[in-house]
Amino acid sequence: MTACTTTDCQNPTETYLCSQCVSDLQQWIDKVPDLIEELFTTMARQDQVRTGRNGGNGGDIHAPMPIRADAAELRQALHIWVKQDAGQLAHDQHAGNFLPMLRDLIKRAERIIDLPPDETIIVGTCQCGAKLTAKIDQHDVPCTECDTVYDRNTLDDHLRQLVRGEPMRPRQAIEHLRRNANVSIKIKDIKNWVQLGHLGYVLERVVNAGAPVRAYFPGDVLNIHHQMKDRRRRP
Known part of the structure; x- marks a missing residue:
């Protein structure tokens, strides 16, 4: 046994990543294929843009570059993560750096997807x-x-x-978001998002006998809810 190489983790492991960090890394890897598709749409946008939006003549209309260079670069960088397996990557001595590296790429991608650069x-x-x-x-x-x-x-x-927020069971999270964010989410929605790898969960400690109960951060549930709504609105 040795210590997990992820920063501030130190959980015992037989590879370079503990089981929790392997699971976390795989969840981020699973986001990559959808992001690559969305980046392609962003990269190839041919909308007309008004250069006067942040100054200049508001009536001037120019065609944008044939592609969005920032989206193209991120798409290329994310391609190396397609079909990667976190369990296999855990055997790499540099595995502790993979999650922050991928997380940074994904955050940058999410900022520019289908949004005007200015x-x-x-x-x-x-x-x-x-x-x-x-x-x-x-x-x-x-x-x-x-x-x-x-x-x-x-x-x-x-x-x-x-x-x-604090971890909550599904029905508690749903009620919390209905009351505080005025959104309607179903138990089935949460199950689907987990199965598709969009939503992560935490396991509560087992009290006496019984199976562990999945709990969710309500902010994570709300974030995925908004992402799914945005996807449905896109043509």
Whole structure:
């Protein structure tokens, strides 16, 4: 036995990744095929764009580049993860670096998929209280009030953690989201998302006898709910 090589894990393992980290890595790998397809749509968009959106003459219309270069590069980088098996990758001495590497690629891909490259969104709040805004594929986020610069991945992780909540059983999570987010989700939806690898779960400790009960972070359930709605709206 040795320690898992994932940062801050140290669980015992006979390979370079513990069973939990293998499961986590496989869940991220399973997202890759759908992302590659969506990146192709984004990469090949031929919509007309108005250059006056962020300044200049709002009436000027120009054809965009034949492809979105950022989407093409990410699509190529993600291709090496297609059909990879986390259990096999766990035998690689560099396996502890695979999850953060893949997670970063996927986060960057999700930011630009089917969204205009100059779209500006709120990504957090500065220590001075000002709202932080950034373009979809922007990595460094400066505050316009005090000039403090933030790392985009750190901001995204912080926001995701704030809305994630505490683990809940399916019916509790559904009721929580109905009450607090005004969304309607069914037990069947959660089961399907888990089976397809879109939604992860945690196992509660077994009290006395009985099987472990799957619990979910309500923020994760809400995130997948919105992703599925976006996919259904696309032609």
